[in-house]
Amino acid sequence: MTKEERTLENSKFMQVLENFLLPIADKLNNNRYLSALRDGFMVALPLIIFGSIFVVIANFPFLDRLLSEDAYAAYQNALGPASASTLSIMGLFVIIGIGYKLTEHYKGEAIYGGVVAIAAFIILTPQVLEGVAGVIPASSLGAEGMFLGIFTAFISAELYRFFVQKDLMIKMPAGVPAAVSKSFSALIPIALTLSVFLFVRIVMSFTPFDTVQNFIYTIIQEPLTQLGSGLPATIIAVLLIQIFWFFGLHGQIIVNSVFDPIWYALNEQNLSAFQNGTELPNIITKQFIDSFLVGMGGSGMTLAVVILIILIGRSRQLKELGKLGGPPGVFNVNEPIIFGLPIIMNPLVLIPWLVAPVVITVITYISMSIGLVPKPAGIIVPWTTPPLLSGFLATGNAWARCRVTSGKLSNSNGNMVAILKDFG
Structure with a gap:
């Protein structure tokens, strides 16, 4: 095949990708x-x-x-409220943000929009803990309630907008202060x-699920979380990031919009x-992506380049x-390389650009x-943290705890079998 023929083939291939992917990416x-x-x-x-900072400390x-032992326990108890009042109830902050931003869009x-979203979520949240009424489990305000919170924020903001547009409002005289x-x-x-x-809460109480949160968690969140925790789904997400870029x-913003609820859970x-x-239950988490993929010089690990x-x-x-x-x-910002090399729309680097992150x-x-x-370890580290330091922080300083013993290595074959099954 001549050089001109190869150029023509590359041009046709790029045209197919552009016609298929760009409209999808633009809509997302x-x-x-x-x-x-x-x-x-x-x-x-x-x-x-x-x-996360105080979890590390x-x-x-x-x-x-x-x-x-007593001093260490007292030390951890003193710092515990920092994470309990932020990480453990992060769903609340996300819900307020979604309701606020969607209403702002309209x-x-x-x-x-933010306060009605949080109030709607609390209405749908179980308010009984170990037989005691009027107590909301902290787990319901964190990752366990994340998907319910997202759906609630979307729906509540849309309903609020609908009723406002129908002009179902009390109009005060002109002299009344604006806040009132x-x-x-x-x-x-x-x-x-x-x-x-x-x-909706009352209706759901007559079903086997009892609450909307149990319904969402059982039917939607748990299956999606199981799917997102696997290697195949992660590879697909990584490939999509690279293709969009x-x-x-x-690509990171587009794909994260879909996968972040799963990764944060x-x-x-x-x-x-x-x-x-x-024992830590998951390998794939938000920090797996941010610290060990994006955190290696940006999307595509271009620091090596x-x-x-x-x-x-x-x-x-x-x-x-x-x-x-x-x-x-060094701080995982690689737009100068992506646009300057260039990587964008350059068929010569397409294969390594896609394959290296995988x-x-x-x-x-x-x-x-x-x-x-x-x-x-579930500790959120900013994606701009330099490599090595980001990994050290994201694992909770766990290098000292991670000792590869002979027993651990002897089980590696079983772990490899589990990984291969994961692809199936």
Whole structure:
């Protein structure tokens, strides 16, 4: 095949991908619900990071050996409220953020969209703990209630908007202060919206599920979480990130909008196990993606490309690009490389661009499965944290705890069989 024929074939292949994927990516990128979901998690992120920082401090390595058992327990109890009031109830912050952002999209009073979402969620949440009425289990406000919270925020914001658009509002005279006027204007739309959710709660109490949260968790959240915790689904997510980026779309934002609820739920399970000192149940979590894939120089792990350009690159232009992309690449910001190399719409780099992250995903997954390296502990680490440091923090300083004994290695064959079954 001649050079011209290869160029023509590449052009046809690119055209097919562009015609098929770009419309899908554009719809996902501009979807108001996915945008509200993404922004809702961003609202919660500072609080989540705050809680994660204190989880790391509370579980600092070797501290349990330096302090007495009572002193160590007192130390952890003193820092415990930092994570209990943020990470353990992160669902509440996400719900407020989604309701706020979706109502803001409709040009409504965003703050009322946020508060009606949280009130609707609490109406649907079980309020009995071990036979004691009026007590909401903390687990229902965290990962376990995440999917219910997301659906509730979407529906409550839409209902609130619908009633406002129908002009079902109390209009106050012109001389009334703006804050009072807005409060009375929101009264009827909020009352009607919450009445709908109260009716749903009453109806659901006559079903075998008893509550909406049990229904959502059993029918939707649990199966999706099981699916998302597997290696095949993660590989698909990683491939989609790379493909979207190849066409100049922010693949991480698009894919995270869909997968974040699953990854955060898995993250919460690991955090709970980590704090209780039990075996971490999941390998795939939010931090598996952020610290061990994106956290290696950005999407596509391009920090390695920057290093090679600096070490063996001969082109003066590439050398300058390496100097430009190096510092931000250390903090996992790789747009200078993606747009400057370029990687976008460049068929010559398509195969390594797609394959390299998949290889890293598989190697990391297997390494954690056989106990060679620790699993993510559920601690949220900002994705801009430099490599090595991010892994150390994301595993809860667990390198000291991760000792590969002969017994652990002897079980690696069984773990490998489990991994192979996972593909089935």
